[in-house]
Amino acid sequence: MGISGTANTIRPELTRRLRVLAFDPSLSVQLETAALNQLTVGVPWEDGLRPGPIGEYIEVIDRDPASDKWYEPVDLNDPIVLAQDGLAPSESDPRFHQQMVYAVAMTTIRNFERALGRVAFWSDHRKRNAAGDLQTQFVRRLRIYPHAIRDRNAYYSPLKKALLFGYFPAGAKNTSTPPGTVVFTCLSHDIVAHEVTHALLDGVHPRFNFPSNGDVLAFHEAFSDIVALFQHFSHPNVILSQISRCRGNLGAENLLSQLAQQFGQATGRGLSLRDALGRVNPKTGEWEPMKPDPRALLKIKEPHGRGAILVAAVFRAFLKIYRWRTADLFRIASGGTGNLPDGDIHPDLAKRLANEAAATADRVLQMCIRAIDYCPPVDITFGDYLRAIVTADLDFAPNEGDSYRLVFVESFREWGIHPRNVVTLGIDSLAWPSMREIWQDAVALGSSQMLHGQEELQQRLKDEFLAPAMGKLNWTLDSDRFSAWTSLSEVSKILWHWLYNGDSIGKDYARLVGLRIDGIDPHLPNTVYRKNGRPTVEIHSVRPAIRRAASGGYRTDLVVEITQRRRGYFDAGKQREIEAAGGELQIEEKGDFTYRSGCTIVIDPSSGDVRWVIKTAGDIADNQQLDRIRNFMTGGEGVYGNAFDAGLPPTTTGAQREEPFALLHQLGDEPYA
């Protein structure tokens, strides 16, 4: 029996308790922090877990090619190991390394599944078959190589569907580790969570690897940081010892920010996060939080620096929520004055505060993860992400009032993050529109042919797509992931056929969601990819979500992503020339770059109601958007690379970076400024 052969049974009601490091090994050697560094996490129980560990989602393969060695895999089902919550933390035992990456990765996956309400998938492997057609293959397990490279680096490889962790001798400049000792990146809790998140995000949005504006790669980094950071904070024990030392009203907030900064240092992004969160005031010698800078985004182009701004905006929202959730505790403890007496705070209060901080972190974490189902399929911006957070939370907690959402809007505004094409920052205008609203606008603009079409469309969507599709779906949280994956690809096919045939009533409803599928549309340039004369559409993904709402009920949605492609040329004159000449282009003609646009739509499968429509900034015929992307691709908005490679996005003809995250993830040196 091979490892692909079986699906492991996962029993979420049972947990396997495993010991991990809360930070990284450097804290264990300092008396002050040694206790703080120990953490036992409960990961979902897997019946068929084999030595490696190799389970349903993860396979840890301990190959060290630089040393030309294989290392003994840990058997977590060994009774002795089971009896003591896994192996004790040890830098010199590779089996503890394996246990730790497994435990942290599984915790992260669990958080994703909880927020998104479906089983997690890794991004598909695409390959050409013998006939030359692209084929997608299911990837059951993410592979983790804890000792893959000898470098200050750890990265997710979208090509290999694997995480590669490096190890390296600590240099003389490293302050936290004695020179000459070896630093293992796979023992840093935050780095592991960060890398797994890259892989999980890639599973949902494989096109978020492709930079079409300055926010895209920054978003990948920031999102991974956000998940790692708030997952970290949702363990009350991690925060408790810090909070116990806090004095006064704002002390806890400063400590949380400093803790977040230590996180930044651990993940090698110390400098960026330091700048975004706060610094020691040289005059007073006291640490001070950074005031948000609404102009920072205009100045910073490098993905980590930019990403740090998004992390700072989310962190600011977290602090505000924490402050308001703990205001009563402070009032009680201070007899109403709001000022705590000097000295350590009462242990009971510290515990309550830590629990509040952990609960707040978990809420923020869930908000941030849920939002990725509400993002456009390509070309994400920070502003889009804010709209996604707001919309997702409206679905999750419609009756709770807008407080959480408003806090996010406010923090993002303070950091200068503004969604494009939004008139006001009210919750109602930030939420993505529903099909109903789009329809009303179209009718108001005088598209009389659409007046009575909405019911018709909804009915056809229900009869011709949803009815056959829902019969196929096999998608509950405990279904086998491979059969869920297979059923989803069948549903994609049904949708694709329906889009092509269902829209043939000639009313071109697809335009309402930002798609151009009318083959005889005279305004559609010939550079748009076509097949048999009709513009092609790709059903990027179809995925179900069964989400538990704050009120306790369940809501089921179908999230559909559709994209189109158009050839772009670096020379705008050439583009105009080719498009003016018209005529069909050969499929081999790829242009200099690819412009993609499309939409994400969220459908209620029982009513056929299209609840949210999330369009990219323009549709595929939009020349302004094409110009913007051309400008970005040619370095018009600044670059961040090294002395040879300016870090510009890959073109259709140029050499591709084999590992998009490898260069980005070079761990930084100590800050120098």
Add this chain to the structure above:
Amino acid sequence: MPKLIAPRDGITVRFYRIGHGDCFLLAMPKGTDDTAYVLIDCGYKPGSQAFVKKKTTKQIVDHLFEACGGHLDLVVITHEHQDHVNGFWKKNKPFFEDFTIGQAWFAWTESPTDPKAIALREKHRDQILGLIQAYNSLALRVGVEHNSVKRLRELISLEVGEESDVDRTKPLLAADADPAKSINKQGMKLVRTKSVGEPQYFKPGGDIQTVPGTNVKAYVLGPPYDETAFGKEDPVGAMAFPEDETHPLSFSAAALEGSSPQLKSSPFAPKFHSDASSHYGVVLNTRDECEAPNEAIEVEDRATWRQIEEDWLFSSENLALALNTGINNTSLALAFEMPITKKILLFVGDAQLGNWLSWKDLSWATTEGREVTVKDIFGRTVLYKVGHHGSHNATLNGAISDVHPNLSWMAQGKHAQEFTAMITAVRAWALTQDGWNHPLPSIKEALLQKSAGRVLQTDSDFPSKPEGTSAQEWARFTDRFKSDDLFFDYTVFDSED
């Protein structure tokens, strides 16, 4: 071809269009009616000469020989990279064999006696050896046509110098990094030996220097006497100059170790080592029970594309980049000051961020007791030799109020009308190198803006007059400029016009 004669009241800068690399001859007034010749670097990237009007190094050097009458009063070598030094030496008959050299200036990093410099060079040499091994293993496993392998070869070639006609399908030899064999080292050695005066090795700041035989002063800005600054390439996410590469568990150590697994060091004790087939058979395809159930649509465990046997070797590119930055940052950065108007000609070699950042606190005292700061020097700069082919982070951007030296500090007041930039780049060739972005469009644009179009670049015959510049103003520039297939001549006058 006549000799290049310095104007009585100015300096003529001859910018040789040698290829993707630097070669400058400066003619300065010497005594009452003589000319002093200063050569700054002589090198190019092999292959790049085919992209500018076809020429050879010999043609350039012969031309140079005639222009200076075979005698150079001063040779300045900014740093040890192929594209700055490979024009000096050639096997059997060195290009500069017949020249006489009065003085030679180097950065302190080339000093044979400075312990810091010695340690630095040793480290560099070890790392190059590791890189060469890594390159050879990679070339063997994935082929010399692999993008990463090609990029690596170019970077190594910059460090060790390499003949232009070398067969790239053959492995690199460790001997290539041997000081006795490297073209870079040989070129520098030739200049040292030929120099009549004792070669000088400069640290930043210090005394104001005088160009031999002239009244032209020279300020030394870099390299910083603090090697930690060498690694600073990028303002964010910077990589250090690689360190501890002699550690048994370092990348270089692994690259240099033999191919036998028993000899390889490992971070874990032998009791943890495993026999691959017993536990990892599924990955290695050594057991027959591992067929995937749905081979067509589900990835197999044994899929070779998921293996990582070579990936660790790709780290060599990061190491090579870091090394390259480190050496670029050892560039001797000089500001030449004209005697009367105190206008500045700024030659920064390939200085990158770390070198630039180190300049901010420097100052000098003149014999008249006046203090000269870097901001002062930048403000009087009328000619700027752009750092590292106009690449990212070799010309810092910023505002006049910033604390670090940057482009907007240059050419203040009346100097702005004269400000001219020189970029040593062959863009069409650079783009064939897996997209080396030289010059970076945004930097070139900033320079064009700042100089109102007065930007000279190796591969472009003549800069074009920007719209909005008057014919008269443009003529003031073109009158002082001459373009030839082999070189540009540009004269800076030591007078207020």
